[in-house]
Amino acid sequence: MKPNIKNIAVLTSGGDAPGMNAAIRAVIRTGIYHGINMFGVMQGYQGLITNNIKPMDARSVSNILHLGGTILKTARCLEFKTDEGQEIAYQNLKLNDIDGLVVIGGDGTFTGAKRFGEKYGVKVIGIPGTIDNDLGGSDFTLGYDTAINTVIEAIDKIRDTADAHDRLFFIEVMGRDSGCIALRSSIASGAEAVLLPEIETSVDELIEKLTLGAATKKSSSIVIVAEGHKQGGAYDIARKVKETFDHYDTKVTILGHLQRGGSPSSFDRILGSRLGYAAVNALIAGESAQMVGLRGNDIKLTSIEEALSDHSYKLENDLMEMTDVLSI
Incomplete structure (x- = not known):
């Protein structure tokens, strides 16, 4: 050539x-x-x-x-x-x-x-x-692939402590306009719910899902929130859920720029x-x-x-x- x-x-x-x-x-x-x-x-x-x-x-x-x-x-x-x-x-x-x-x-x-x-x-x-x-x-x-692997590794570790303490974790991942990381991470980590920028999901819908999980004796729950979700970030969602749903001890983790790094x-x-x-x-x-x-x-x-x-x-x-x- x-x-x-x-x-x-x-x-x-x-x-x-x-x-x-x-x-x-x-x-x-x-x-x-x-x-x-x-x-x-x-x-x-x-x-x-x-x-x-x-x-x-x-x-x-x-x-x-x-x-x-x-x-x-x-x-x-x-x-x-x-x-x-x-x-x-x-x-x-x-x-x-x-x-x-x-x-x-x-x-x-x-x-x-x-x-x-x-x-x-x-x-x-x-x-x-x-x-x-x-x-x-x-x-x-x-x-994209590396970032998802990084998120999954972090969620796997969080799942251990969530199960040990009957905790509800809201984990915020990157994605101001795109829910790609959040969606794939939710499947690979077994999350109970995922909130995406492209999809309107109300807090009431999320609470209904979490209530069903609690009724069937789930010991913990993981909710993945893309940073660009229309209802706000993980802290905003967690606060709204906590006001009406206190079955779990609620925690928030922001993975942030951790997702950009690594081999x-x-x-x-x-x-x-x-x-x-x-x-x-x-x-x-x-x-x-x-x-x-x-x-x-x-x-x-x-x-x-x-x-x-x-x-x-x-x-x-x-x-x-x-x-x-x-x-x-």
Whole structure:
């Protein structure tokens, strides 16, 4: 395959996700394999504006496959949202003679990449790196699997103390707009109930379910609350439930940024490697404004615009039904 592109830069932006380093490694080494000069942009779009762009070789990405976070660092950059900021970023790309850009991140990252690419004609390929799994065009986003495993491990430990003390635990997980982590975690951990941003669930409905469980002699209950639930976070829900339902000693655990860290799972290491490899090949083939994603077991291209569209289909209907059936 003869490259039609000479210099490629890669950056990570927005929230970090386990598996980003696997993707960075694959991007750098795939490009070098094809004779392309490779660059890393430090601290995301901020690095484009400050010209914090450095050449990278195959050894630059040694021994990072197993690491969480991102060796390129990441930052949220308000300046990149402005015309002035994007102009500076473009001039720095020209200064370094970069003619292809791989961006790894979530919806904010892709929104910036779409506008930047359209405005300046920069060839951009996106890799979906977000634990929330809230992008279209890929069944799984980078970091999602690891985050779920982290949540399940924490809930398993909480279940031990909940059973020992007849406790009702409300566990808040990440997901401001997406209930993907909450839904899958609820099935895998055997939670009694799950509250999702996409579904209106009243406190009365939750209390009815908990009352039924208490009547059938459940020794404890776990309720998983996505942080973006319309009735409030775990503390808000717990307070409302406690006012009318005092069968259990009620406790709240906020897992927070614990979910972002840790060594990526084997799934995310392989996914990151596949997506990084595919992103460079897409640039070589002349593609732009596309995202590489996993569909079934195949890597496919989806326009960045489509990737930013509705992703509610990711709440699988059978899992939704199972939350009620299996928690009786």
